[in-house]
Amino acid sequence: MTTAQATALPSPTRVGLSRGRIELRQFFRQREQVIFTFTFPAFILVLLASIFNGTYPDGVSVGQVFSASMIGAGIVATSFLNMGVGVALDREDGTLKRLHGTPVTATSYFLGKIVLVAVASLAEVVLLLAVGMALFDVTLPTDPGRWVTFAWVFLLTVVSCSLLGIAISSIARGAQSAAAVTNVPYVALLFMSGVYITLDALPEWMLRVGSLFPIKWAAQGFRSVFLPDSMAVQEAAGSWEHGTTALALGAWCVVGLLLCLVTFRWTNRRG
């Protein structure tokens, strides 16, 4: 009888997708949080592009460069910050504990989170592109190769940053502390990765530190998608470095996954 019931349990995939629906519903009902998550990068983009104006050779505006970089920063927010705080909150308010007492597996829970992050990140990209196109002459690439680049940069960024967010949520003591331990490195790295400041203004050591983390590679990847190839010389390495980008983001996926597997807990209390 036990086995008959086991085979009849809904599959982890089905439960995961159902969790995805419920995660989205809960996320989009928290209006202030939604507005903040989505408009904050757009708001900073408009500010930055108004402070630093000017054009590069080939008529590329500073606004265009910031728009492309901000897409990278935006999806790091919808993945890394969203997961770091979201999972810590699920641990604090009893969501995870309750799930642990049901047939829901960790796989289904994370599948739900993946759906949430994927939808939120795509929405973020659409919003930032809309702002960039409306205000800063950003144009959508027509070359399919660039969309391929877009797809893998998007995927690797979202996966690596979600995993890192989940890992950091386990290290944090609670949701409050998770908000701090995710936001501080995030904002610091936005500066060091040339998202908030043009690359030529950054000291060498900051570039070095920035290039250890995913944000720099995400931002550079999206610049390679949305800026003409003549802009590659403006990068620290003088080229788009697609190989290194894939390698760096891929390595963070592996590190993130390992950290998750080692640190994941269903409750805040140990024991």
Added chain:
Amino acid sequence: MDAITVRGLGKSYGDVTAVAGVDLAIRRGEVFALLGPNGAGKTTTVEVLEGHRRRDRGEVSVLGEDPGTAGRAWRARIGIVLQTANDAAELTVRESVRHYAGYYAHPADVDEVIERVGLTEKAGARVKSLSGGQRRRLDVALGIIGGPELVFLDEPTTGFDPEARRQFWALIRSLASTGTTILLTTHYLDEAEALADRVAVIVGGRVVAEGTPATLGGRSQAKATVSWLAEEGPRTMLTDTPTALIAELSRGRELPELTVTRPSLEDTYLELIGETR
């Protein structure tokens, strides 16, 4: 077969010994209540049985499996009502219950469960707008939606108004009448008396007494207190043979204000936890 057997269960948090050798045997279909003062180790014991916490010592079998290693299929057979949770604030009551129903192979009917816990009028309301007692009723609904064989309830009626408590008792009785095994903890002795087939009293991580509510701590054999109004004023006597005493006293007369009482469950309980302090 027993639904739950526990032998020599022990659990410490650092220097604090929360459970120090608990033995329990809970039969299938039984309603079993754990009583005990704050910090006695009730939640710790129950959470070990639920698979939420790891034990340090002892043997535990819940529905034939070790909760420390049991899998999905086992979790589908138990229902847990948490002592503290405030998740899913943005969902409505019905959305939550329906979503949880989707985790199980043979869930109960969503609206029927909402009705059974008395939340029909709040079915469309956001969880965050519920009162404390309504929130607990939702917890109960989520605990029973999967049609469990065994339900754990940790202080399920804390914060309920008297009417809601009666409703809840009726719900537990109806679950029990369909053969569901129930393990609950409570601080309300009337609740234990009304619901439980058997109770155990835990003090300082140990079971100090176990039995039916009527016989706990030798309650049924305890001396009866006979009180009446004599000519000199009110009188009270403790006796093993109240019938004989009254016959002798009255000799056919009416004894004014006559009462015969045995210790209440609360008296017995307070005596039990007092002895061990």
